[in-house]
Every structure is written in C-alpha cells, then in structure tokens.
Amino acid sequence: xxxxxxxxxxxxxxxxxxxxxxxxxxxxxxxxxxxxxxxxxxxxxxxxxxxxxxxxxxxxxxxxxxxxxxxxxxxxxxxxxxxxxxxxxxxxxxxxxxxxxxxxxxxxxxxxxxxxxxxxxxxxxxxxxxxxxxxxxxxxxxxxxxxxxxxxxxxxxxxxxxxxxxxxxxxxxxxxxxxxxxxxxxxxxxxxxxxxxxxxxxxxxxxxxxxxxxxxxxxxxxxxxxxxxxxxxxxxxxxxxxxxxxxxxxxxxxxxxxxxxxxxxxxxxxxxxx
Amino acid sequence: xxxxxxxxxxxxxxxxxxxxxxxxxxxxxxxxxxxxxxxxxxxxxxxxxxxxxxxxxxxxxxxxxxxxxxxxxxxxxxxxxxxxxxxxxxxxxxxxxxxxxxxxxxxxxxxxxxxxxxxxxxxxxxxxxxxxxxxxxxxxxxxxxxxxxxxxxxxxxxxxxxxxxxxxxxxxxxxxxxxxxxxxxxxxxxxxxxxxxxxxxxxxxxxxxxxxxxxxxxxxxxxxxxxxxxxxxxxxxxxxxxxxxxxxxxxxxxxxxxxxxxxxxxxxxxxxxxxxxxxxxxxxxxxxxxxxxxxxxxxxxxxxx
Numbered sequence: 001x002x003x004x005x006x007x008x009x010x011x012x013x014x015x016x017x018x019x020x021x022x023x024x025x026x027x028x029x030x031x032x033x034x035x036x037x038x039x040x041x042x043x044x045x046x047x048x049x050x051x052x053x054x055x056x057x058x059x060x061x062x063x064x065x066x067x068x069x070x071x072x073x074x075x076x077x078x079x080x081x082x083x084x085x086x087x088x089x090x091x092x093x094x095x096x097x098x099x100x101x102x103x104x105x106x107x108x109x110x111x112x113x114x115x116x117x118x119x120x121x122x123x124x125x126x127x128x129x130x131x132x133x134x135x136x137x138x139x140x141x142x143x144x145x146x147x148x149x150x151x152x153x154x155x156x157x158x159x160x161x162x163x164x165x166x167x168x169x170x171x172x173x174x175x176x177x178x179x180x181x182x183x184x185x186x187x188x189x190x191x192x193x194x195x196x197x198x199x200x201x202x203x204x205x206x207x208x209x210x211x212x213x214x215x216x217x218x219x220x221x222x223x224x225x226x227x228x229x230x231x232x233x234x235x236x237x238x239x240x241x242x243x244x245x246x247x248x249x250x251x252x253x254x255x256x257x258x259x260x261x262x263x264x265x266x267x268x269x270x271x272x273x274x
Numbered sequence: 275x276x277x278x279x280x281x282x283x284x285x286x287x288x289x290x291x292x293x294x295x296x297x298x299x300x301x302x303x304x305x306x307x308x309x310x311x312x313x314x315x316x317x318x319x320x321x322x323x324x325x326x327x328x329x330x331x332x333x334x335x336x337x338x339x340x341x342x343x344x345x346x347x348x349x350x351x352x353x354x355x356x357x358x359x360x361x362x363x364x365x366x367x368x369x370x371x372x373x374x375x376x377x378x379x380x381x382x383x384x385x386x387x388x389x390x391x392x393x394x395x396x397x398x399x400x401x402x403x404x405x406x407x408x409x410x411x412x413x414x415x416x417x418x419x420x421x422x423x424x425x426x427x428x429x430x431x432x433x434x435x436x437x438x439x440x441x442x443x444x445x446x447x448x449x450x451x452x453x454x455x456x457x458x459x460x461x462x463x464x465x466x467x468x469x470x471x472x473x474x475x476x477x478x479x480x481x482x483x484x485x486x487x488x489x490x491x492x493x494x495x496x497x498x499x500x501x502x503x504x505x506x507x508x509x510x511x512x513x514x515x516x517x518x519x520x521x522x523x524x525x526x527x528x529x530x531x532x533x534x535x536x537x538x539x540x541x542x543x544x545x546x547x548x549x550x551x552x553x554x555x556x557x558x559x560x561x562x563x564x565x566x567x568x569x570x571x572x573x574x575x576x577x578x579x
Binding site for chain 2: 013014016017020021023024025027028030031034041042043044045084085087088090091092094095096097098099100103106107109110111112113114115116117118120121122123124125128140141143144147201204205206207208212221224225228234237238241244245248249252253256260
C-alpha cells in the first residue's frame with residue numbers, strides 16, 4: 001500500500017505528463033516534417049529532403065500580398081488593442097467603482113463567445129451601416145478579440161505594482177501625466193510589449209473573423225484556406241504553415257520572457273518598499 | 275467660459291464640488307475605462323442586439339421585412355436539418371469538453387502538486403502549441419487522418435493494416451479528436467489556477483486524520499477544484515459549439531455543425547434573418563447546457579464532501 005502510494009503520483013503522473021505533451025506537440029510537428037519532404041502527399045515513409053517548397057514561397061505574388069496584409073492588420077490590431085487594454089487594465093486594477101466587474105465581464109466576453117457569433121454579428125452591422133468590407137473591418141474585429149488577452153497580460157503586470165511609488169512621485173510634485181510617464185510606464189513596459197506581441201500573434205493566426213470581414217484582400221490564414229482546396233499545393237501550404245508556426249513560437253517566447261521579467265520587476269520593487 | 279455658466283449663481287460652489295467629483299475614484303476609473311467600454315458596446319453589444327433584432331424579421335427577396343415574426347425560430351427548431359445540426363454541435367461540444375477536462379485534470383494536478391520549481395516552464399510548454407494558428411492545427415489533423423495521411427501510411431508501413439482506412443477522416447469522431455487537441459491548453463489553465471488556490475494544509479489534515487491518498491483526493495482536492503473544472507468545461511464548451519473550421523476541414527458530410535449552416539445563411543443563401551435566428555438559438559441552447567453543467571458539477575461537489 002505505501003509502495004503504491006508512492007508509485008501512483010510519483011511515477012504515473014510524470015509519465016502521463018510526458019505523453020500529454022507528446023500528444024500536444026506531435027500533430028504540429030508533422031507540418032515541418034512534411035514541408036521538407038520531396039513527396040507531394042504527406043505520408044510515410046519520407047521520400048527525401050528538399051527545400052524546394054520554401055524556395056517557391058517568395059515567388060508567389062498572392063502570398064506576398066497576403067503577408068503584407070497580415071502585417072498591416074497585425075500591427076494595427078495589436079497597437080489599438082494594447083492601448084484599449086492599458087486604459088481598461090489600469091482602470092480595473094487602480095480604481096474601485098460600481099459596475100466594475102460587469103464592465104470587465106463585458107470586455108472579456110469575446111473570449112468565451114463562439115467566434116462565429118462575433119464574426120457574423122459584426123458582419124451584419126458593418127453591412128447595415130453601409131461600410132465596405134476591407135482590411136480595416138478585419139482590424140476592428142481583431143481588436144475586439146485581442147483586447148481580452150491584452151487585458152489579461154496587462155492586469156497581471158499592473159497588479160503587482162506598488163502604488164506607493166506613484167504616490168511618492170505625486171508627493172514630490174510630479175503631475176499625473178509625469179508620474180505615469182516616469183514611474184508607471186517604465187515599470188509596466190515589459191507587460192505592454194508582451195501584450196503587443198500576444199495581440200500581434202493572435203491577429204496573425206486568426207482566421208474566421210478575417211474570413212468574414214475581409215473584402216477582396218486576403219490575410220495569411222485566408223490565403224492558406226484558399227490553397228487547401230488544391231491537393232497539389234499542400235507542400236507549399238505546409239512550408240508556409242511551418243514559417244507561421246516558427247513566427248508564433250518566437251513571438252510568444254519573447255512575450256513570455258518579458259512577462260516574467262515584468263512580474264519579477266514589480267515583485268522585487270514591491271518587496272523592497274513594503 | 276460662457277456667459278450662461280458665469281451667470282449661474284451656483285457655479286462657484288459647484289466648481290469645487292465638480293472638481294471633487296472629477297477626482298473621485300469612480301469617475302476617474304470610469305473615465306479611464308470608457309474608450310474600451312464604448313468599443314465593446316459598439317462592436318459587440320450593438321452587433322449582437324442587431325442579430326437578435328434580425329432574428330425576428332423575415333427575408334423578403336432582396337430586402338428585409340421588419341414585421342415581428344417567430345417563423346425563423348420555428349424553422350430553426352423544427353426543420354430536421356437545423357435541429358440535427360444543433361444536436362450534433364451540442365453532442366460534439368459536450369464530448370469535447372468532457373475529454374479535454376478529463377485529460378487536462380491530471381496534468382494540471384501534476385504541475386500544481388509536483389511541478390516544483392518548474393511550474394511556469396511546464397505551463398509555458400503546454401500553452402505554446404495553443405498559440406500557433408488554430409487553422410494550422412486543424413490542418414495538421416487532416417494531414418494525420420487523411421486517406422493518404424500519416425496514420426494510414428504509418429500503420430500500413432508497420433503492417434498493421436493492408437490498405438488505407440477511410441474511417442479516420444470526414445466524420446464527427448475526427449472533429450472530436452481535433453477539437454479535443456485544439457482546446458487542451460484552455461482546459462488546463464483554469465484547473466491549474468483552482469488547484470493552486472487549495473490550502474495544502476487541508477490535504478495534509480485529511481491525510482493526518484487517516485484518509486488515504488485516493489480518499490483525500492476525492493474528498494478534499496477534487497471538490498475544492500470544482501470551480502476550475504466548471505470554468506474549464508465552459509471555456510471549451512461554449513466556443514466549440516460554434517466551431518466552423520474543424521467541421522469544414524475534417525468533418526466531411528457526417529461532421530457538419532451549426533456554424534456551417536449559419537455561415538451558409540450569411541453567405542450563399544443570403545437569408546440573414548434565418549442565420550440570425552440560428553445564431554441566437556445556438557447561443558441560448560449553449561447557455562442552458564452550460565448552466566446545467568454548472569449545476570451538475572456543483573451538486574457532485576456537494577455530494578463528494
């Protein structure tokens with residue numbers, strides 16, 4: 001019995017954890033594997049190594065357009081959502097007022113709504129207002145789904161923040177804006193950059209809202225969606241997908257490192273002044 | 275400064291009061307959050323209200339007839355195709371949330387109770403695949419389960435099967451597997467958070483009072499982590515009910531879900547009122563099921579104690 005007690009969590013759980021991580025990563029790993037395989041269909045055994053699928057990518061004008069569109073949308077959406085996120089996160093962590101929880105819930109709601117509902121309701125209103133669908137309408141939709149993530153990253157960054165530092169700054173004669181710029185901003189900068197990266201990644205990868213709200217211009221996921229109909233195009237799509245995976249991975253790793261640095265910074269400062 | 279304002283006798287007094295009001299916490303807080311709030315009101319609340327309004331109207335050739343009617347809802351609830359799609363979507367999303375929660379719980383438990391110094395590294399490791407494009411993750415399952423895919427060619431290579439199986443792709447099982455994989459990280463985080471909040475002395479107390487590890491887990495840890503289980507289940511169930519990409523890519527005919535029908539009404543069929551009614555029905559039904567799930571888990575939590 002005691003042996004089993006030790007064995008159960010001690011051995012089984014790590015083994016399970018390992019298998020689970022394999023389950024999470026395995027499907028994703030097949031994309032890069034088959035993107036460097038010579039065969040046009042993704043099957044075993046692998047037929048040989050090639051980089052030709054990557055070689056063809058920069059020679060596809062439609063793909064270059066889609067990349068540019070994705071960058072424009074991603075940069076606009078991440079800046080706009082982070083600005084809205086900063087205002088909201090600051091308000092939620094710094095002030096107490098009636099309706100605070102309800103407002104927070106409303107802003108976070110896109111996180112738990114089916115995406116199709118968000119997409120079609122925006123589509124309906126945009127068309128009713130007589131606006132034409134464009135990359136701008138895609139940005140509007142992406143901001144809506146990015147703000148909750150931005151809020152999560154930023155509230156975590158703002159929460160550990162020691163308010164006495166701001167009070168000290170105000171007592172020493174700084175204006176509210178001066179305090180924000182010289183005390184608050186440097187402390188929360190890592191969280192802000194982290195939010196920008198997270199929002200950019202979400203926008204870069206987001207398909208459904210862009211699919212409904214774009215006019216004729218495609219973003220990268222929409223381009224991929226269009227290519228999926230052609231079996232012969234699959235290796236190219238796999239190569240492109242691999243590049244997107246690597247980009248998301250790098251961006252999120254940087255965001256995570258920054259987030260941790262932010263957490264450490266606010267904690268340390270808080271600890272010193274407590 | 276306008277003449278009207280200066281002419282008002284109470285102005286001198288109210289200015290002081292107004293300043294005090296402007297500096298008060300509620301006003302400053304609300305002012306600060308107002309841009310984000312207004313954004314959400316205009317681009318989320320207003321559009322959803324517009325969808326609800328549309329669901330009570332009818333399509334009249336190219337225009338929309340604004341007379342109130344429940345006809346769309348009658349269609350959405352009684353027309354066999356929509357009823358079946360709704361049921362299938364619910365069945366798929368419930369199955370997926372069940373599996374994601376059951377598979378995620380041990381891993382969240384492992385990280386929280388045995389993660390040691392590497393807790394945040396584990397969490398990072400587990401959330402990273404989730405940050406890759408959803409479309410790409412679904413696509414990779416298509417690559418795995420396809421007729422000429424990884425699994426078929428792998429099994430044939432190992433001599434387990436003689437010819438490729440068509441049973442893997444284009445059915446609701448493929449949709450369930452894909453969604454379970456896609457939403458895994460979403461289930462782990464809330465469970466992890468609620469496990470972290472558990473006071474470890476309670477578990478020790480249970481052990482000291484003679485409960486074995488299984489009993490103390492069932493009577494202390496599991497019930498106390500119920501809030502995490504609830505949010506994990508909801509966070510998976512609600513979005514997956516309206517999933518569009520997965521059924522479209524790996525579902526085939528047998529795996530079509532309600533979102534595909536909604537999309538058709540806003541696209542080709544161009545019957546916005548019906549599409550709106552389907553959307554509202556889906557939201558209402560999933561809210562009901564979500565509420566029922568919360569009640570069931572809470573009841574189980576009470577029974578366990």
